[in-house]
Amino acid sequence: MLILGIETSCDETAASVVRDGKDVLANTVYSQIKLHEKFGGVVPEVACRRHVEIITYVIDEALERAGITFCHIDRIAVTNRPGLIGALLIGLSAAKAVAYAKGMPLVGINHIEAHAFSAALSHSRLTCPYICLVVSGGHTSLYLVHSFRDFELLGRTLDDAAGEAYDKVSKILGLGYPGGPAIDRLVSDYRGEAVYFPRTLLNENSLDFSFSGLKTAVLYKVRPPKGSRLEKEKIDLNSLSVSSIAAGFQESLVEVLVKKAMLACKIHNISKIALGGGVSANSYLQNSMIREANKHGFEVFYPAGEYCTDNAAMIAGLGFYRDAESGKEILELKAEANI
Numbered sequence: 001m002l003i004l005g006i007e008t009s010c011d012e013t014a015a016s017v018v019r020d021g022k023d024v025l026a027n028t029v030y031s032q033i034k035l036h037e038k039f040g041g042v043v044p045e046v047a048c049r050r051h052v053e054i055i056t057y058v059i060d061e062a063l064e065r066a067g068i069t070f071c072h073i074d075r076i077a078v079t080n081r082p083g084l085i086g087a088l089l090i091g092l093s094a095a096k097a098v099a100y101a102k103g104m105p106l107v108g109i110n111h112i113e114a115h116a117f118s119a120a121l122s123h124s125r126l127t128c129p130y131i132c133l134v135v136s137g138g139h140t141s142l143y144l145v146h147s148f149r150d151f152e153l154l155g156r157t158l159d160d161a162a163g164e165a166y167d168k169v170s171k172i173l174g175l176g177y178p179g180g181p182a183i184d185r186l187v188s189d190y191r192g193e194a195v196y197f198p199r200t201l202l203n204e205n206s207l208d209f210s211f212s213g214l215k216t217a218v219l220y221k222v223r224p225p226k227g228s229r230l231e232k233e234k235i236d237l238n239s240l241s242v243s244s245i246a247a248g249f250q251e252s253l254v255e256v257l258v259k260k261a262m263l264a265c266k267i268h269n270i271s272k273i274a275l276g277g278g279v280s281a282n283s284y285l286q287n288s289m290i291r292e293a294n295k296h297g298f299e300v301f302y303p304a305g306e307y308c309t310d311n312a313a314m315i316a317g318l319g320f321y322r323d324a325e326s327g328k329e330i331l332e333l334k335a336e337a338n339i
């Protein structure tokens with residue numbers, strides 16, 4: 001079965017063609033990073049306008065790269081939740097228009113579940129059940145994937161997402177946007193000491209996360225509130241201390257992610273861990289997860305680079321395992337900003 005995937009939930013306009021949930025024939029991603037860089041983050045209105053301008057070209061390019069036309073497509077899969085509502089509506093409207101006009105079935109896909117599926121595109125040995133840690137700009141969640149139709153949410157962040165923490169800390173340290181890759185690169189080349197920041201584990205058996213305290217701890221290290229005890233320890237932001245703060249931030253965040261993933265495996269007696277989402281491209285996270293998993297006899301699977309960040313291959317891939325709407329029903333499919 002050939003599925004056309006469409007993804008526009010945030011600032012990537014993406015279309016992909018995937019056969020039978022695993023063979024990616026085309027994966028076209030138009031990233032808007034350059035457009036949002038000067039604002040230091042994604043501006044929803046700007047993102048929506050660019051999606052409108054290019055969505056049809058991105059779909060055409062995916063079909064061309066796959067060497068097919070609409071008449072070869074059996075089904076369309078589109079991200080319809082969660083995300084920026086305006087951005088979701090553009091992908092969903094495009095998908096509905098094509099599906100209705102061409103008489104094709106349409107399936108709405110949960111973006112976070114698609115991230116939790118994405119490692120399966122690169123690893124045929126990743127079979128259900130497995131634990132998945134989804135770490136992106138908007139979400140940090142742990143899932144127990146019973147099957148590709150049944151994702152159980154085990155825990156999620158109570159405040160900032162991991163990628164959001166990377167982006168905010170990068171801004172505080174003057175390292176630019178997006179913050180994750182900037183901090184990843186800086187720390188990979190750094191061999192010095194790391195500043196210690198607290199680890200927020202919540203209670204002993206909790207699979208939830210909280211990163212806003214870590215972000216504030218970094219902020220206070222750099223810009224302590226006037227008259228506070230921290231003012232005496234204020235760090236002068238020369239290039240060395242920027243690296244030591246970035247390294248300390250990353251160590252704290254990654255240690256929590258790895259500990260909770262291990263805990264989820266132990267509680268649910270599962271030995272396979274997958275990663276997904278933009279932060280899963282992080283080299284320190286990947287290495288730490290593998291090292292810790294080896295100690296416990298667990299196996300780690302992470303997506304190929306192009307499937308870590310937002311893409312439509314994961315949407316088309318997961319769409320293979322779901323029931324699609326057809327006929328007039330497809331027009332009823334709704335976009336949902338939150339789930």
Ligand code: KG4
Pocket residue numbers: 010135136137138139162163164166167178179180181184277278279280281282283308309310
């Ligand atoms: O999954 P994604 O493309 O979009 C969302 O669904 O949010 O993730 C984007 C996030 C950004 O916060 C970005 O800073 C982070 O992923 N990111 C990274 C790395 N590459 C992207 N974070 C840490 N290390 C990386 N190498």
Ligand code: ZN
Pocket residue numbers: 111115136137277278309310
């Ligand atoms: Zn995402």
